[in-house]
Amino acid sequence: MALPTSSVITLHINGEKHTLPVDHRTTLLDALRERLDLTGTKKGCDQGQCGACTVLADGRRTVACLQLAVAAEGREITTIEGVADGGRLHPVQQAFLDLDGYQCGYCTPGQICSAIGMLAEHAAGWPSAASGDVRPAAAAAPLTAEEIRERMSGNLCRCSAYTSIVEAVARAAGADAATAAAVVPAQSGEAVA
Structure with missing residues (x-):
């Protein structure tokens, strides 16, 4: 019997819940950019070496290109779109x-x-x-x-x-x-x- 290769997950991003189906191999970076249209997080090297895709996961820095979206479920993710307080910049x-x-x-x-x-x-x-x-x-x-x-x-x-x-x-x-x-x-x- 084949194991499933996708799941429906709920991501907590910038204070909002997003439920979406993802392939288990989908990175957090690709989920943010391609599935949720949060394009502030940039794809640079796609190998975790440049830091262009850095986001905060439960307040800690992480490179989103190396983080699987399924592993981010249940964590509070903050992207560049979520750091300002309304109209006031961080x-x-x-x-x-x-x-x-x-x-x-x-x-x-x-x-x-x-x-x-x-x-x-x-x-x-x-x-x-x-x-x-x-x-x-x-x-x-x-x-x-x-x-x-x-x-x-x-x-x-x-x-x-x-x-x-x-x-x-x-x-x-x-x-x-x-x-x-x-x-x-x-x-x-x-x-x-």
């Missing part, structure tokens, strides 16, 4: 706009989602490879340019707007922590801001 979006943290704009949605997730990770005290002291009892490393570059290293910008991206992330990090992390729900037992 502090990371505003900083990218103010400091020209984009050029062609193709990588910008993934950069912004990654920055939002990264700032929440930093606020929770997660170290990076650039952190001087990675012991659990150590305070969070200061968000220096080196620290930001390391934490954002999974997102490539073909236009090389890196200097402006680092400046934008640094400015957003200085924004009101409650506002900057508002899109990122707290994990069970874990403080985000």
